[in-house]
Structure formats: C-alpha cells, structure tokens
Amino acid sequence: MSDIPKADELFKSIDYNPPLTGWMETPVDFSPGHWCYPAKPEKIEYMDKKLPGLWGEPRKWLPSDADWKLPANWKETVVNGFRERLKKFRSLQLFMDICVRCGACADKCHYFIGSGDPKNMPVLRAELMRSVYRGEFTVAGKILSKFTGSRVMEEDVLKEWFIYFYQCTQCRRCSLFCPYGIDTAEMTMMARELMHLVGLNTNWIMEPVSNCNITGNHLGIQPHAFKDIVDFMVDDIEEVTGRRVKAPLNEKGHEILFITPSGDVFADPGIYTFMGYLLLFDYLDLDYTMSTYASEGGNFGSFTNNEVMKKLNAKMYAEAERLGCKWILGGECGHMWRVVHQYMDTMTGDTQWSGMTTPKSPVTGTVFDTAAATKMLHITEFTADLIKHNKLKLDPSRNDHLRVTFHDSCNPARGMGLLEEPRYVLKHVCNNFFEMPPATIREQTFCCAGGSGLNTDEIMEIRLRGGLPRGNALRYVQEQHGVNLMACICAIDRATLIPLADYWAPGVTISGTHELVANALVLEEGEVRTMDMRQEPLPGFEDEDDDWTPPTKEDA
Amino acid sequence: MNALYSLLFVFLLVLIPLFGVDAAHMRTFFGVCIPTTAFIIFIIGFVYKVVTWGRSAVPFRIPTTGGQFKSFDPELFKQNKLDCPQTGAQTFFRMVLEIFAFRSLFRNTQVSLHEGKGHPVVAYKSSKWLWLFAITFHYSFFIIALRHLRLFLEPIPFLPVGALDFVDGILQIGAPVMYLSDVGLVVGVLLLLGRRLVLPRINYISYVSDYFPLLLILSIALSGIYMRYYAKVDVIAIKELTMGLVTFHYVVPESITVSFFIHVFLVSTLMVYFPFSKLMHMPGVFLSPTRNLPNDSRAKHHVNPWNDPNIKAHAYADYEKEFGVPMAEAGLPLDNPENGVPKDEAEA
Numbered sequence: 001m002s003d004i005p006k007a008d009e010l011f012k013s014i015d016y017n018p019p020l021t022g023w024m025e026t027p028v029d030f031s032p033g034h035w036c037y038p039a040k041p042e043k044i045e046y047m048d049k050k051l052p053g054l055w056g057e058p059r060k061w062l063p064s065d066a067d068w069k070l071p072a073n074w075k076e077t078v079v080n081g082f083r084e085r086l087k088k089f090r091s092l093q094l095f096m097d098i099c100v101r102c103g104a105c106a107d108k109c110h111y112f113i114g115s116g117d118p119k120n121m122p123v124l125r126a127e128l129m130r131s132v133y134r135g136e137f138t139v140a141g142k143i144l145s146k147f148t149g150s151r152v153m154e155e156d157v158l159k160e161w162f163i164y165f166y167q168c169t170q171c172r173r174c175s176l177f178c179p180y181g182i183d184t185a186e187m188t189m190m191a192r193e194l195m196h197l198v199g200l201n202t203n204w205i206m207e208p209v210s211n212c213n214i215t216g217n218h219l220g221i222q223p224h225a226f227k228d229i230v231d232f233m234v235d236d237i238e239e240v241t242g243r244r245v246k247a248p249l250n251e252k253g254h255e256i257l258f259i260t261p262s263g264d265v266f267a268d269p270g271i272y273t274f275m276g277y278l279l280l281f282d283y284l285d286l287d288y289t290m291s292t293y294a295s296e297g298g299n300f301g302s303f304t305n306n307e308v309m310k311k312l313n314a315k316m317y318a319e320a321e322r323l324g325c326k327w328i329l330g331g332e333c334g335h336m337w338r339v340v341h342q343y344m345d346t347m348t349g350d351t352q353w354s355g356m357t358t359p360k361s362p363v364t365g366t367v368f369d370t371a372a373a374t375k376m377l378h379i380t381e382f383t384a385d386l387i388k389h390n391k392l393k394l395d396p397s398r399n400d401h402l403r404v405t406f407h408d409s410c411n412p413a414r415g416m417g418l419l420e421e422p423r424y425v426l427k428h429v430c431n432n433f434f435e436m437p438p439a440t441i442r443e444q445t446f447c448c449a450g451g452s453g454l455n456t457d458e459i460m461e462i463r464l465r466g467g468l469p470r471g472n473a474l475r476y477v478q479e480q481h482g483v484n485l486m487a488c489i490c491a492i493d494r495a496t497l498i499p500l501a502d503y504w505a506p507g508v509t510i511s512g513t514h515e516l517v518a519n520a521l522v523l524e525e526g527e528v529r530t531m532d533m534r535q536e537p538l539p540g541f542e543d544e545d546d547d548w549t550p551p552t553k554e555d556a
Numbered sequence: 557m558n559a560l561y562s563l564l565f566v567f568l569l570v571l572i573p574l575f576g577v578d579a580a581h582m583r584t585f586f587g588v589c590i591p592t593t594a595f596i597i598f599i600i601g602f603v604y605k606v607v608t609w610g611r612s613a614v615p616f617r618i619p620t621t622g623g624q625f626k627s628f629d630p631e632l633f634k635q636n637k638l639d640c641p642q643t644g645a646q647t648f649f650r651m652v653l654e655i656f657a658f659r660s661l662f663r664n665t666q667v668s669l670h671e672g673k674g675h676p677v678v679a680y681k682s683s684k685w686l687w688l689f690a691i692t693f694h695y696s697f698f699i700i701a702l703r704h705l706r707l708f709l710e711p712i713p714f715l716p717v718g719a720l721d722f723v724d725g726i727l728q729i730g731a732p733v734m735y736l737s738d739v740g741l742v743v744g745v746l747l748l749l750g751r752r753l754v755l756p757r758i759n760y761i762s763y764v765s766d767y768f769p770l771l772l773i774l775s776i777a778l779s780g781i782y783m784r785y786y787a788k789v790d791v792i793a794i795k796e797l798t799m800g801l802v803t804f805h806y807v808v809p810e811s812i813t814v815s816f817f818i819h820v821f822l823v824s825t826l827m828v829y830f831p832f833s834k835l836m837h838m839p840g841v842f843l844s845p846t847r848n849l850p851n852d853s854r855a856k857h858h859v860n861p862w863n864d865p866n867i868k869a870h871a872y873a874d875y876e877k878e879f880g881v882p883m884a885e886a887g888l889p890l891d892n893p894e895n896g897v898p899k900d901e902a903e904a
Contacts, residue, residue, distance in 0.1 A: 103757060147763060179841070180837055183618065341853065366628060417851060
C-alpha cells in the first residue's frame, strides 16, 4: 500500500473533465493495480468438472501481458454467448436498446466520483457492451458504425471489458436514477458470464466459488476447523458474559437452520457479530442449528454466472431438508440477501422439502408472510420483531462509549428495501445514533467499493477511490457528531469498510449490527459487564480486574 | 463534430423535398407515397422491436427498490408503496409516475467536490434541470401529436383534440393563436441540445445518433411553425390530403405549397428512423424489469422459464465422504458412521 497516494493528494487528482480523445480511442491502463489476479488454473479445472463448458481453457495469464492466451474461437464464443443471453434476459435486450445517454447516471457511480474516469460513468460502462451489441447485432449499427457509436468485437474490446466490468460492484445506485431503470449490475453480470466463457476471471471470485462448493464456505474452512473456530467464540462469549452458550452444528431435528456469510465466522470484526448471533439465540433458547456444509450465505456465484449462483444457493435447501429444518434464518450479508430475496425461490424454491413452513418466530408467534416463498428470514427482521414484542432485555447504555452511524448495504437497500429494521434494532441497543447525509444512505447509499468480488488488496487504490463517497459521508458525521463506529449488515462491508475508514475517516471502527445487540443484551437480573464483545473494557471498567492495555498505548 | 454531422444530415433532408416537389414535380410521391411507406415502416419496425423484447425471457424479478419494503409489521415499518411496490396495483402506480412524471429523473442529484477545512468534501444537491427540460419537451411533443389528430378525424372530437386546442392556445398572442406547446417543443429541444453541446461529460457520451433526432425534431417543429404563422398554408387543402391518406382516397390539392411537403418529409424520416434508434425508449420504458415488477419474490413463487433442474448442490454425501474423518474427530454428527473411520483402518 506504500505507493497509494495520501487521501488529500488522491482527492486533488480527481478531474471530472473527460479526456480530449473519444472514449473508443482512449487507451486502457493495464498496469498492475488496475485489475485483480486471474484465477489459479486448478480452481477453474475443479469448477469445469462440476459445471462443464462455462469456463474456457484453464491457464496462467496476466492482464499486464500482451497475450491473454485467449482460445482460438474466443470471438465466436463471446458473440454467440451474447446472442443467447439477449434471449434469456429481457433486461439485457432492453437495456441494450433504450438508453438515450441522458447522463443522469453519470455522476452516481462511486468509482466515477472517486476517479473521474469517464468509463466509470455507468452510461459509458454499459456502452462498452452496447457498442458491440450495435456493431454485431443491429442493422443500423452495421451500416452506420461511426454515427451510432458501434464497433465489432475485438480483442482490445474484450480486454477493456475485463478492466471495467471488474470495476463495477453491481451496487445498482445508477439504476435508481435512470429514467428507464437501466441496471448496470445486470450488464456487469452478463459481461462477466461472457468473459468466463473464454477464461477471463479473477481469483478472488473463483477461489471462493470453488471453496464454497467443496467445503461449504468461501474461505475453504473445513468442518472440523469450523467447529474449532465456533468453540473459540463460545469461549470468548463466556469470557465476556460469563455464559456458556450452545452452538449447535450439523444437528438434526431443529426447527431453524441458521446461515450467515462465512466472513462472520472467520474475519475480524465479523466474528463479533457472529458472537452476537450465538448469544442472542442462546438467550432465547432458540431451537436451531448451524451447518458446516451450508456454512456460507454469501454467493460468489452471483459474481460469476447464473449456473454457479444456483448451484451454491441450492445448498441451503438441501441442508434444510437433510437436517429437517422448517425454515432458514439468515445472517447479516449484502449480496447474499440480494440472491435470497430476488433469485432464490425462482432458482431453487422447487427443491424445498415438504416440511418447510413460512417462518414463524417461536418467541413472539409472528408469522413472516414476507418470506412465505423462500422460507428465509433476515436476522434484523427477526430481532426487530423481538424488540417490538419486548422479548429482549436491553441496556443500551453499555454502548454509550459508541457513537453510531449506519451504512446501508447496497443489496438489501436497493435490491430488497430493507431499510428500517436494522435502524430500529440499532436505535434500541445504543443511545447515540446519527444518520449520514440523506444523499448517501437508504436507497441512495454508496457502495463500500469492495463488493462483487473486488474486496482484494491488489486493487486497493481503486477501492479507496470508489470509497470516497462513503468515506466522506462518514467523515462528515465523525466531525459533526463524533461518530466513532459505523454499523452495517454486510460481511463484505465489515471487511472493506475498515481500510476505507482508515483512509477517509480515520478513527471510525466498523461493526455488524448484532455485535451491538450482544453488547446491550442483559442476560439476567443484575448482570454487570465489564467489557464489550471485543473484550475491550466498558467505560468505568478500564482498570478493574482487567490487564488489557490498548496496544498503541503499550508502544508509547 | 457529431453535432455538425447531424446538422448536415438534416439540411440534406430538407433539400430533398424542396427540390423534389418544385423541380421534379413529384407531388404525389412526397404527399402520398413517402408518408404512407414511412408509416408502414414505423408500425412494422415498432411492433417487431416490441415483440423481440416480449420474446426475451424475464427469468428473475429484479426491481430496483427505492424505499422501505412491505415488512412483517407494516405499521412499525411503513412501506414505500410507490418506490417499493409489492402488489400489481402499487407497481402500476409506480409505472404511471415513471411514465407521466419522470419520477426517477426527478430524483436526480449532482455531485461536486470541494476543499473543506483541511479535508475534502463531496457534496450532493438536487438537480432537476434535466427533468424540467425533458418534461417540457416530451409533453409539448405529445400535445402537438394529439392536436394533429384534427387533420385525420372528421368530425373532430372535443376530447382530447378540441379541448387540447383550447387549453394550448389559451395564451392568445397574435393571430393565429400561438400554441404553448409549439414554444415548449422548440425551447425543450434547444435546451436538451444545448446540454449536450455545453456539458463536457454529456458531450463526451453523445453520438451522431443523439444529436440527429433532436435536430430532426427541431426542424419538424420549425417547419410546422413556419407553415402556421408565416406561410399561412391552406389548411383545408391539407386536411383534404390527410383525410385522403386515412380513407385511402388519395388526393393532392394544387394549393398545397412546398413547406408542407418539407414538413411531411421530415416527419416521415422521423417515423422511419424511430424503430431503429434510441427513440424506442418510448415503448421500452413500459417493459423495464427493474421498474415494472412488484418486489415480491421472497413472498411469492415465480418461474424462470429456462431454469436448469440438472444443476444441483454439491451433494452432502460427497462432502461427508471427503471430510468424514476429521468431522468424527471433532465430534460432528455423521449420516454414515463409516465415513468417520480413517481409510487405513477401514481397509484393515
């Protein structure tokens, strides 16, 4: 990260004036830092065995090389694949035809706002594909190529796709503002499907995909290791609360199957959120189990192609059937919930076993008709219902050292409409809650710039540029209200917002929503907590029975 | 450059009937043949494109949601019925607002960067200019198109044609009555055109095919205005011709002057151009899957016509076979206890 400019310098380098050359003539920068590493050949070989014909030839290649070792018939493959998808997706066909280039989307993309690169304007990002559509499939485009902005498929075009369609996090913010609802996420998904056909992919997507298929989660945690990690967290919960919680794994005969993104199991600060779930469920004595086989809610298949998305999603129902669970409770995750909400039932709903029922809270009796088809409930819906029915004893003052804001994750916000439930939960578990400016939250929320498989360090500068809008809004509430924690409901957020905050709003930490729930949850009468879920002392307990010293102070 | 090309095209289009009618005396050709053919191409092309869209599948419900969805507790969490519709009726109203009020465009914001006190500031402000320009342009165009029905209908129905005529001409300036929509159309086109020429980013993304329809529509508007306010063409004769077109009794009265033929030729060009261009956003907006579907796919089952039933999850049985031994050691339950026995022991 040493060659990344300081925040102020980076900010000054942003220029919204387009270059003098037309966009088709402007060369693409293929130097390292502008792309993620391609997938290791063994990952592709493995997936090709599971879902043949979608991956092209497994090979070693680098985007900075002149030769990308494309298969001989690459053009035919891509053009035919394009034609096929125009029939399979009305969205694609329509979005190719109806854009008027009004430019309403131009300054809505976080990558454009942070880079000024005109190809990051959603309209131009889509034109990368549309120009080929016109050149290859329309009469007007074939005859009047120059005048209609069309071109034929060439190697340079495909290379340009690779850079820019892996510089889109499918956050759909542009779609909200488009007068026709043109959704760049749809086009990015299609472009990526086409690129996969000829072996253009990234390891940060393909490794999780293949891991998910083998081990059940994208980090490749094997079942026994998964159990170890959960046991550690049970120990940690005991350390904080004095309570030894149950953490059932792979157990048959429970009512509820709980599935969360594996980022919550593995990475800091997701683990604190995971501890929050465990504590809450134990407090409620919930009849549930988790699974090591279906140990991933996130679906990296949705960054790859429809087939993998379906294959990975199918695990949830398969495991519900094997374990005999009636419904599924889902943890805090962004794109997992876009898949669950908009795709899951249509893709794999017919594989539900007969014992599945519409989710009904065993604590409050509330029946969640909103999830009647998928049988899958979002944890913030579940918890909000508990709070509403006064089933949780909460002491929000335990979060008084935190001044909290909430980052709407793109997918739940714009692909679902889940806006109020997490806020309701947060406002009941902490006393200091502050909203960021309206143009940066709810349906207008800005992406963490690491979604859709871009959460990797080799493109850190691009991520930090894309993180400018979110980071700047955070900086605003940090200055106005002393905000020192940003809560979210997405595991990718919990990973990517940390470097983003360190860069644009240093001093703000990131957490999941249920970490704060766990902090506030009063397990029994008169319970006194001296530390929060991170085992950091609560105010007033800094010295008592506690040998913990912040590492930075130790150095000083 | 792209704008100049477009301007050149439109000039050429004006010249064709100008010389064609006067010099070549092809009055029937320009008065009857061209508009009829153009109309047929317009209808066929339009229908063909819409049918192409219609034949393309909508596998998933992917509405872009713009507000709170219908929650388990609609009182506690109030649903935004218009931007996050859950029923057909709510979706219908979302579309009505989209189509008649350009609601998404109304939401438009503009981003700007500032040097704050010691640190950068990214600011957003509401920007409704594009919405205003677009709505002026589209409504004017729509009203003018409706007003023209008086040329094709006998008797002229008061609703909507006569009524529009009255409201539109309410600002009586000079004679004949000046129509607000005429002004709206010209001003609207000029503003949209100006935007493309002046704003660097919009200019950057504009092709010939973006300028051409604007200039073509401008030339249609100007030729119409010229006929009505300056040339004072013989409207009775024109109505004879247009009624002839719809009743298939073709007549081209001698009193019709060349300005009318130019106007008709430009309109014909627009009709031919329409189905092959971005102007198809007009029917397209009705079909957009991110807007015209209710956000109900978690509550209701929908079918993807090409869903592949052969794609199945990696089987649990295989998973247990692979990880059974460490699973057994870790105390995780197994479906098949044999999987928990290490291979060499099992063989022994």
